[in-house]
Amino acid sequence: MRAFISSVYLFLYAPIALVVLFSFNAGRNASEFTGFSTAWYAKALSNTFLVSALQNSLIIAFTSAALAAVFGTMAALGMERLSSRMRALFDALFAAAIVVPGVVIGIATLVALVAVFSFVNPTIAALWPGDQPPRLGLGYGSIIAAHGLFSMALVAMIVKARIASLGRDIVEASSDLYATPLTTFRLIVLPQILPSILAGFLLAFTFSFDDFIIAFFVAGSKTTLPIYVFASIRRGVTPEINAIATLVLVASLLLILTARVLMREKKSKSGE
Amino acid sequence: MTSASTNDIEFRSVAKRYGSVTAVSDINLAVPQGAFVALLGPSGCGKTTCLRMIGGFEQPSEGMVYIGGQPMNGVPAYRRPVNMVFQQYALFPHLDVEQNVAYGLKQMRPRAATAEIVRRTQEALEMVRLGGFGKRRIHEMSGGQQQRVALARAIVNKPKVLLLDEPLAALDKKLRTAMQIELQSLQRELGITFLLVTHDQEEALSMSDLVCVMSTGRVVQMGPPQEIYDRPASLFVADFVGKTNRIAATIEPGAGSVRLANGVGLSKPARANGTVGAAMVAVRPEAISLVRNGTATLQGTVTHRMFLGSTVEYSVEVEGLGDFLVTADRRNESELAEPGERIGLNFDPNAMHVFPA
Ligand SMILES: Nc1ncnc2c1ncn2[C@@H]1O[C@H](COP(=O)(O)OP(=O)(O)OP(=O)(O)O)[C@@H](O)[C@H]1O
Ligand SMILES: [Mg+2]
Numbered sequence: 001m002r003a004f005i006s007s008v009y010l011f012l013y014a015p016i017a018l019v020v021l022f023s024f025n026a027g028r029n030a031s032e033f034t035g036f037s038t039a040w041y042a043k044a045l046s047n048t049f050l051v052s053a054l055q056n057s058l059i060i061a062f063t064s065a066a067l068a069a070v071f072g073t074m075a076a077l078g079m080e081r082l083s084s085r086m087r088a089l090f091d092a093l094f095a096a097a098i099v100v101p102g103v104v105i106g107i108a109t110l111v112a113l114v115a116v117f118s119f120v121n122p123t124i125a126a127l128w129p130g131d132q133p134p135r136l137g138l139g140y141g142s143i144i145a146a147h148g149l150f151s152m153a154l155v156a157m158i159v160k161a162r163i164a165s166l167g168r169d170i171v172e173a174s175s176d177l178y179a180t181p182l183t184t185f186r187l188i189v190l191p192q193i194l195p196s197i198l199a200g201f202l203l204a205f206t207f208s209f210d211d212f213i214i215a216f217f218v219a220g221s222k223t224t225l226p227i228y229v230f231a232s233i234r235r236g237v238t239p240e241i242n243a244i245a246t247l248v249l250v251a252s253l254l255l256i257l258t259a260r261v262l263m264r265e266k267k268s269k270s271g272e
Numbered sequence: 273m274t275s276a277s278t279n280d281i282e283f284r285s286v287a288k289r290y291g292s293v294t295a296v297s298d299i300n301l302a303v304p305q306g307a308f309v310a311l312l313g314p315s316g317c318g319k320t321t322c323l324r325m326i327g328g329f330e331q332p333s334e335g336m337v338y339i340g341g342q343p344m345n346g347v348p349a350y351r352r353p354v355n356m357v358f359q360q361y362a363l364f365p366h367l368d369v370e371q372n373v374a375y376g377l378k379q380m381r382p383r384a385a386t387a388e389i390v391r392r393t394q395e396a397l398e399m400v401r402l403g404g405f406g407k408r409r410i411h412e413m414s415g416g417q418q419q420r421v422a423l424a425r426a427i428v429n430k431p432k433v434l435l436l437d438e439p440l441a442a443l444d445k446k447l448r449t450a451m452q453i454e455l456q457s458l459q460r461e462l463g464i465t466f467l468l469v470t471h472d473q474e475e476a477l478s479m480s481d482l483v484c485v486m487s488t489g490r491v492v493q494m495g496p497p498q499e500i501y502d503r504p505a506s507l508f509v510a511d512f513v514g515k516t517n518r519i520a521a522t523i524e525p526g527a528g529s530v531r532l533a534n535g536v537g538l539s540k541p542a543r544a545n546g547t548v549g550a551a552m553v554a555v556r557p558e559a560i561s562l563v564r565n566g567t568a569t570l571q572g573t574v575t576h577r578m579f580l581g582s583t584v585e586y587s588v589e590v591e592g593l594g595d596f597l598v599t600a601d602r603r604n605e606s607e608l609a610e611p612g613e614r615i616g617l618n619f620d621p622n623a624m625h626v627f628p629a
Pocket of ligand 1: 290293294295296313314315316317318319320321322471
């Protein structure tokens with residue numbers, strides 16, 4: 001039994017450990033470790049294609065996570081006011097959105113966007129006074145929309161759990177002490193749900209930054225980091241790819257750990 | 273009913289329904305300025321609902337609520353000149369003690385000068401004996417201290433009325449008694465009207481100037497504690513406020529008499545005006561005295577004895593009437609009665625409260 005568990009962990013982590021190890025390999029050969037070196041990191045970071053893919057990924061991750069944080073929080077707050085039946089319905093819808101496979105979200109978003117574009121673009125062209133009407137197409141916008149929509153459900157679930165643990169007492173107490181609803185939100189509710197919003201933002205950021213499947217469907221000509229890695233793998237695994245993978249791994253782990261700490265802190269506080 | 277201007281709070285035919293559930297109905301209530309009023313009743317009778325309609329967290333389904341003579345229907349909680357001490361304190365966990373107490377002053381418009389806010393905050397903390405605790409976090413305070421913070425946070429605003437929803441329920445008995453005394457002297461000192469919700473009749477009787485007894489969503493009696501205790505308006509009040517013995521009886525017409533279920537006839541108490549026919553008679557345990565020899569109103573057998581220190585409680589079985597509870601003051605007794613002993617029960621017919629059955 002112990003051997004079995006060990007081998008499960010070995011299968012899970014050995015490949016990852018190898019990727020990290022070989023990213024520091026001095027040689028180019030992926031089968032033998034010929035000495036420690038950070039040369040591949042330098043090489044990766046001087047690769048303009050890669051850097052621009054990284055930039056795209058960061059912009060998309062940041063924007064979609066920020067949108068998800070704002071709208072997810074708004075959704076969570078709005079759901080507080082629903083009747084219990086409607087709330088259960090929206091709860092189920094959010095939960096469903098999170099478990100829908102990426103492939104399905106990717107295809108569905110692509111189909112939906114293409115349908116919208118085929119209606120909107122001719123309309124704009126007809127109304128546009130000049131010769132060069134702007135055309136909507138796949139790119140930043142579509143990836144941000146697809147990621148943002150998915151992570152909005154994520155943020156809403158996390159923030160909602162926090163709101164539920166707040167109780168209506170302190171909101172009423174604030175209102176009893178002459179604070180208008182807006183002030184109550186600013187001084188009482190927001191400070192207490194902020195860690196969960198931040199945690200949601202970080203998880204959304206990590207999700208978007210790592211996502212390949214959805215982005216692949218709706219990226220159009222834009223290249224995100226995972227798409228770049230996928231494309232360059234066809235030319236063989238180089239230590240440069242290993243270096244990128246290691247960087248992404250470390251960044252993701254840091255973000256997720258921070259998110260967990262933020263969510264844990266909220267628990268110990270509400271437990272008092 | 274007195275005019276609204278002399279009452280800090282007034283309910284006129286107020287009802288509150290949640291869907292098909294009627295929480296309270298036909299509430300008429302007047303809380304005079306500067307009084308300490310207790311809202312007393314069993315669980316679920318609608319005490320909290322009444323308090324929340326004053327605080328502005330619920331709107332009445334029917335009728336009008338006035339604060340200081342002003343109609344309050346539709347006025348949100350943050351524009352009402354009353355403050356509430358919540359049962360679970362509802363302190364803001366992310367603010368320290370001082371910030372909690374100063375919260376209302378900072379939100380009040382027009383806003384007081386900062387120096388004034390600081391001064392009043394300190395004053396309120398001193399008043400609840402928490403001077404020097406200002407910089408503590410809420411979770412660093414004990415339950416009793418949190419209770420005081422909640423109190424300071426409310427009184428610092430000098431509200432017209434302070435609403436307290438079972439503020440002492442979570443404290444142990446000793447702390448509760450101490451806080452009862454403190455609340456009372458605080459109320460005298462501040463001259464603010466206090467409206468205290470409780471289901472503890474002793475608390476209600478000992479602390480307040482006026483007790484308002486509620487039952488199943490209605491006010492059943494309102495008056496000074498003594499009046500509530502000595503002249504309960506119904507069997508429910510007699511039962512709920514203090515202990516009481518119920519005796520089935522028949523009231524004979526005219527100047528006649530009260531015939532107890534076991535056939536014993538007693539003269540009718542002066543208060544029992546028009547009641548005729550089947551009735552319930554209530555007698556307080558301390559109104560009954562036990563007599564060893566000589567004539568007594570009733571005869572019975574001691575079944576239990578409970579020693580309570582300065583008093584002793586007996587359970588005495590009277591044939592045809594059931595068990596009687598008798599409280600004896602030890603100073604008047606040379607010797608305790610023993611279980612199994614035959615004994616006489618005596619009471620003044622005027623100590624009987626007669627209610628239609
Ligand atoms: N939000 C609500 N929705 C439905 N029914 C309610 C609601 N709030 C109160 N009630 C009902 O109204 C009645 C009165 O409730 P209330 O809380 O005023 O009682 P209470 O006298 O304060 O009781 P307790 O001593 O247990 O606190 C109860 O039957 C309760 O079930
Ligand atoms: Mg209550």
